[in-house]
Amino acid sequence: MTVNLESLLQDRLAPALEAVAGHPVDPAVRSSPHADFQSGAPLALARELGRPPREIAAEVAALAEAELAGVAEIAVSGPGFLNLTVSDKLLTASLRELAIDGRLGVPVAAAPRRVVIDYSGPNVAKEMHVGHLRSTIIGDALARMLAWLGHDVVRVNHLGDWGTPFGMLVEHLLDSGGDAEHSISDLTAFYQAARVKFDTDDDFRTRARLRVVALQSGDPRSRELWRTLVAQSERYFLDVYERLGVTLGPDDFAGESRYQDDLDAIVAELGEKGLLTESDGALCAFPAGFTGRDGVPLPLIVRKADGGYGYAATDLAAIRHRAGTLGGQRLLYVVGNPQQVHFAMVFAVARAAGWLPDGVSAEHIGFGSILGADGKMLKTRAGDTVKLAALLDEAVLRASAPTIGIGAIKYADLSGDRRGDYVFDLDRMLAITGNTGPYLQMAYARICSIFRKAGSEPDPAAVTEQALTAGRLEPALTVARPGCEPAVVEPAERALAITLLGFEAAVTAAAGQAEPHRLAVYLHDLAQAFSVFYERCPVLRAGPDVRGSRLGLAALTARTLHTGLFLLGIAAPEEI
Numbered sequence: 104m105t106v107n108l109e110s111l112l113q114d115r116l117a118p119a120l121e122a123v124a125g126h127p128v129d130p131a132v133r134s135s136p137h138a139d140f141q142s143g144a145p146l147a148l149a150r151e152l153g154r155p156p157r158e159i160a161a162e163v164a165a166l167a168e169a170e171l172a173g174v175a176e177i178a179v180s181g182p183g184f185l186n187l188t189v190s191d192k193l194l195t196a197s198l199r200e201l202a203i204d205g206r207l208g209v210p211v212a213a214a215p216r217r218v219v220i221d222y223s224g225p226n227v228a229k230e231m232h233v234g235h236l237r238s239t240i241i242g243d244a245l246a247r248m249l250a251w252l253g254h255d256v257v258r259v260n261h262l263g264d265w266g267t268p269f270g271m272l273v274e275h276l277l278d279s280g281g282d283a284e285h286s287i288s289d290l291t292a293f294y295q296a297a298r299v300k301f302d303t304d305d306d307f308r309t310r311a312r313l314r315v316v317a318l319q320s321g322d323p324r325s326r327e328l329w330r331t332l333v334a335q336s337e338r339y340f341l342d343v344y345e346r347l348g349v350t351l352g353p354d355d356f357a358g359e360s361r362y363q364d365d366l367d368a369i370v371a372e373l374g375e376k377g378l379l380t381e382s383d384g385a386l387c388a389f390p391a392g393f394t395g396r397d398g399v400p401l402p403l404i405v406r407k408a409d410g411g412y413g414y415a416a417t418d419l420a421a422i423r424h425r426a427g428t429l430g431g432q433r434l435l436y437v438v439g440n441p442q443q444v445h446f447a448m449v450f451a452v453a454r455a456a457g458w459l460p461d462g463v464s465a466e467h468i469g470f471g472s473i474l475g476a477d478g479k480m481l482k483t484r485a486g487d488t489v490k491l492a493a494l495l496d497e498a499v500l501r502a503s504a505p506t507i508g509i510g511a512i513k514y515a516d517l518s519g520d521r522r523g524d525y526v527f528d529l530d531r532m533l534a535i536t537g538n539t540g541p542y543l544q545m546a547y548a549r550i551c552s553i554f555r556k557a558g559s560e561p562d563p564a565a566v567t568e569q570a571l572t573a574g575r576l577e578p579a580l581t582v583a584r585p586g587c588e589p590a591v592v593e594p595a596e597r598a599l600a601i602t603l604l605g606f607e608a609a610v611t612a613a614a615g616q617a618e619p620h621r622l623a624v625y626l627h628d629l630a631q632a633f634s635v636f637y638e639r640c641p642v643l644r645a646g647p648d649v650r651g652s653r654l655g656l657a658a659l660t661a662r663t664l665h666t667g668l669f670l671l672g673i674a675a676p677e678e679i
């Protein structure tokens with residue numbers, strides 16, 4: 104079934120355009136405030152054909168009329184646009200298909216892919232900061248959308264659980280009696296205390312260095328203490344995920360330590376393939392096309408001069424594992440913009456090494472920073488980095504309910520292009536008007552209340568009930584009741600119907616381009632279209648013939664909002 108009107112109209116328009124242009128032309132049909140849909144294709148052809156665009160448009164319109172019969176009216180407008188007005192009959196028929204479709208017109212991917220999504224990635228014995236918040240929220244929205252589209256999603260939480268700081272942390276844990284549960288209930292304080300000792304106490308520093316060596320060579324006692332630290336941190340991160348309503352679970356942790364045994368092989372393989380160069384004692388790869396400001400080739404340091412491995416080596420081992428062992432076909436890395444060059448270089452080296460065969464894509468899903476009111480990086484009044492838990496606490500405190508506070512933060516993060524920075528402004532995020540989470544949650548709750556008032560008509564549960572099992576979703580959407588088939592007559596009903604039918608395009612674009620804001624913006628448009636409809640078209644007070652159809656439109660809107668918010672990871676309570 105296709106209810107995608109845009110693509111239906113494109114298909115019907117294409118032959119006429121091709122006939123006039125003499126070659127295939129993209130009909131570029133878009134929804135428009137001037138008609139239901141509009142095509143600017145004649146304008147784009149004018150120069151090539153050396154003809155006035157209105158004349159081209161008129162010829163295309165005349166040719167397309169037969170193809171469009173029963174589907175849409177076509178008319179030339181303005182300097183040479185084609186306006187398309189979809190027939191009420193087609194709109195009604197398409198809506199009814201949606202109403203009985205549990206997936207709201209979104210087909211399951213014909214060619215499902217295994218998609219490995221690297222997100223969250225906090226560091227052990229450190230608090231999560233706002234950068235991790237963005238990765239967690241964006242990554243989870245992508246995981247939800249791609250899973251719902253039928254892809255085989257593998258969540259990977261690339262925990263920072265390895266490296267030199269662990270010498271110092273383990274040693275400090277030993278000094279504090281070895282009981283992690285007690286001594287690191289406050290992770291940041293624990294980390295900072297270890298750091299101070301490391302910087303001021305020569306004896307401690309020496310012990311910490313020896314401890315790193317012991318840890319890396321597998322000394323059982325060192326490993327055991329390290330594991331306690333990791334476990335303690337994991338518990339803390341899982342708490343945060345639960346609070347955030349994020350689908351990352353205990354099985355998704357795959358920290359940097361997992362790849363340590365692969366690192367010698369990575370160096371050996373890269374060496375055999377001639378991809379390593381020695382530079383000041385370090386082993387580096389110099390992927391083509393990466394140069395610094397002065398034109399000097401940039402190194403990706405695979406093994407440091409002291410023989411140790413760093414962040415890049417681990418990411419090389421990880422990518423080999425994800426494309427190879429895990430069989431990933433699309434690899435996503437949801438990590439802040441500053442790591443853009445790092446990932447581009449890792450991908451280039453992996454490609455050259457043959458670890459990323461053709462057909463396997465690797466994408467860095469970068470994102471901007473969260474800024475304070477002063478437009479600078481978000482800091483506490485004392486100038487420290489802001490802790491995630493503190494932000495969430497404040498939002499929940501200021502909102503009427505935790506779901507509203509958390510939803511507000513998540514929606515604010517997801518509703519703008521992820522690549523950009525945004526200002527953390529709780530007043531704006533929590534506002535019930537504007538492009539905010541609470542506005543959308545309110546829109547959904549309002550429709551549920553219409554159904555409560557409607558009494559014996561479809562109960563709200565029938566509209567919204569979804570089996571959202573432990574977040575590992577498959578929303579089993581309940582389909583609208585008989586007697587409430589939607590229909591369109593009034594302009595506000597038409598506008599709402601056209602928006603409802605755009606859900607599939609919004610989800611597909613958001614998942615395909617890894618841009619959750621495309622779905623967020625869509626949901627906001629939908630809530631607005633509903634509010635215009637509700638203002639102009641009485642539902643409960645309407646006559647018996649119209650009432651059912653309007654309830655049907657309301658039910659469809661509720662399901663679409665609920666599903667869309669769910670795919671973004673935002674709760675939609677029935678009452679606020």
Ligand code: ARG
Pocket residue numbers: 221223224225226261262263418421436438
């Ligand atoms: N732990 C890293 C950080 O806090 C993020 C990890 C991102 N993932 C990766 N495969 N490098 O910056």
